[in-house]
Amino acid sequence: MKNSRGRSFWIILPFILIFIIANIAFGPVYIPLIEVFKSLIGMKVPSTDKTIILQLRLPRILLGLGVGSSLSVTGNAFQAMLKNPLADPYILGVSSGAAFGAILANVLAQLYYPDLVFYMWIFAFVFGLMATAITYFVSRRGGKLPTTELILSGVIVNLMFGAGVTFLIVYGWRDVQITSFWLLGSLSGAGWHDVILVGISSIASVVFFMSISKYLNAMVAGEEEAAYLGVNVEMMKLMIFVIGTLVTAIAVSTSGIIGFVGLIMPHMSRRIFGSDHKISMPASAILGGAFIVACDTIARTAFTPSEMPIGTITALIGAPIFIYILRRRVQNV
Amino acid sequence: MSEILRIENISYAYPKSLRNAIDKVNFTVRKGEIIGVIGPNGSGKTTLMKSILNMVDYQGNIKFYGEEIKKIPRKELSKKLGVVAQEFTPIYDMKVSEIVEMGRTPYTNLFGDLSKEDKKYVEIAFGDLNIYHLKDRMFYSLSGGERQIVYVAKVFAQNPDLFLLDEATDHLDVGNAQHLLLKMKERVKKFGSTVIATFHDINQASAFSNRIIVMKSGKVYATGIPEIILTKEMIKEVYNANCEIIKDPRNGTVNVFMDLEDSSDSLFCDVLKKYS
Numbered sequence: 115m116k117n118s119r120g121r122s123f124w125i126i127l128p129f130i131l132i133f134i135i136a137n138i139a140f141g142p143v144y145i146p147l148i149e150v151f152k153s154l155i156g157m158k159v160p161s162t163d164k165t166i167i168l169q170l171r172l173p174r175i176l177l178g179l180g181v182g183s184s185l186s187v188t189g190n191a192f193q194a195m196l197k198n199p200l201a202d203p204y205i206l207g208v209s210s211g212a213a214f215g216a217i218l219a220n221v222l223a224q225l226y227y228p229d230l231v232f233y234m235w236i237f238a239f240v241f242g243l244m245a246t247a248i249t250y251f252v253s254r255r256g257g258k259l260p261t262t263e264l265i266l267s268g269v270i271v272n273l274m275f276g277a278g279v280t281f282l283i284v285y286g287w288r289d290v291q292i293t294s295f296w297l298l299g300s301l302s303g304a305g306w307h308d309v310i311l312v313g314i315s316s317i318a319s320v321v322f323f324m325s326i327s328k329y330l331n332a333m334v335a336g337e338e339e340a341a342y343l344g345v346n347v348e349m350m351k352l353m354i355f356v357i358g359t360l361v362t363a364i365a366v367s368t369s370g371i372i373g374f375v376g377l378i379m380p381h382m383s384r385r386i387f388g389s390d391h392k393i394s395m396p397a398s399a400i401l402g403g404a405f406i407v408a409c410d411t412i413a414r415t416a417f418t419p420s421e422m423p424i425g426t427i428t429a430l431i432g433a434p435i436f437i438y439i440l441r442r443r444v445q446n447v
Numbered sequence: 448m449s450e451i452l453r454i455e456n457i458s459y460a461y462p463k464s465l466r467n468a469i470d471k472v473n474f475t476v477r478k479g480e481i482i483g484v485i486g487p488n489g490s491g492k493t494t495l496m497k498s499i500l501n502m503v504d505y506q507g508n509i510k511f512y513g514e515e516i517k518k519i520p521r522k523e524l525s526k527k528l529g530v531v532a533q534e535f536t537p538i539y540d541m542k543v544s545e546i547v548e549m550g551r552t553p554y555t556n557l558f559g560d561l562s563k564e565d566k567k568y569v570e571i572a573f574g575d576l577n578i579y580h581l582k583d584r585m586f587y588s589l590s591g592g593e594r595q596i597v598y599v600a601k602v603f604a605q606n607p608d609l610f611l612l613d614e615a616t617d618h619l620d621v622g623n624a625q626h627l628l629l630k631m632k633e634r635v636k637k638f639g640s641t642v643i644a645t646f647h648d649i650n651q652a653s654a655f656s657n658r659i660i661v662m663k664s665g666k667v668y669a670t671g672i673p674e675i676i677l678t679k680e681m682i683k684e685v686y687n688a689n690c691e692i693i694k695d696p697r698n699g700t701v702n703v704f705m706d707l708e709d710s711s712d713s714l715f716c717d718v719l720k721k722y723s
Binding site: 161193194197198199302324325326328329331332334342343344346388389390 | 542
């Protein structure tokens, strides 16, 4: 399924990467772009600039890139698998479940087993899977996932785990700032260990989803059609659910719940580069990453000295696009 | 003609259903045959198709080229068996060429790259269905009839030996239905393919098929050539409908006319009888 729109992705890719790197320049202290590039290629720059770039902003931007691409490719795969353009880790409640798991690990670590904090992502994964399963089985009607049921189930699961998160924070931590971090997302406090964890999982997920692109292409016409083309649908669904939830859980355990990325970026990439998943997967990964990095730059610079949670910015941009897609979907049904 | 499909005593009941959707169904299909399956709603036509596709856990045996269909890996099955359902509704709009190329999914490598042979079969599909002009169009910009022909092209590209048409003409007007069925007949002539097609429209089944299988309450009620099988009595018995049957004087094809009068000796039926 090669086409000129697909090829154009590889031409645009370097420009998107330059845009992502350029975000390092912005923050409470502006560092000229030339200094940023010099520092990244190992040339001599003032030591304060070097510390800000390499210890504070670069890990934050790389984490944003990893989190954005993880959520975006997962959204893209969920949309194809569930044959529903509104499916994404946030809407389905996976992110809320994962956030609940991560906080539970933190609370248990604080109260009983301090080492549990290193296994936060495993808790996030288990509760993320639980959330996905609940949404899936509650909304399934006669082998299909109608849009209304899917959204309502996602809302219920989000409310349920949101209440769980609040409960844990009120009785476990009693810290309102942490509530804001988990429920609205933040890349502040990004360290290199987070970057490595999210980096590995996001790269692995892009490679995995690209390698099943022909099956995802077959699934966009429904499970039966995919089966007619030789796809082992149940095995494929299981793999997508587990990998997608794992990748989301790792992203959420480092940055909290960041909504709408997994919904809007796959749409944008398909609109620009076509619907073949072999291209739309890497494209949505890089666009999702760029989107999060740009939103994070707004979050940490537009409201100085305070910092806006990144989920607020993504929701402000994402909600109108969600309404647009929903309305178009309803008209088409 | 060699036998390619043997259905032996198959039954299936949907979960929570008290009766079998198909009940001890038996028949064989020989290579090159065009078989029309008819029957009222709920008679088991679609369940029969799903059984042949190994999509329901039936009891009994279905042998495809002598091998039990449950034991054939899905990917291998999809190289020999293609399905055209009522409509093809991808979630995203796609280019027609992308949809036809999708038919090669069972053959391509992990990333879906088309080999020379894949491209050859895609070209054959475009050529046989005469849709080169639609190649770069977006699927949802096409008319309903064009979309169904593109869907058929996807299945042609899949290059199966056996085609299953599951009420494939149901949403089409008479012109588009005729076009689709003619193209299927051409395919059978050119490649020696075999077709099993379910129909609601008895006249389409009659005109298209070499052999008709009539289903009632999950069982095979009758089977044979359309001219013998399609009788007024059979339709009354199976569909509980009053009809008149007339033969096309040009080729002997049987046509069924629905009777909307109260009495069978009405003026309308008299006129039909005169020409039958």
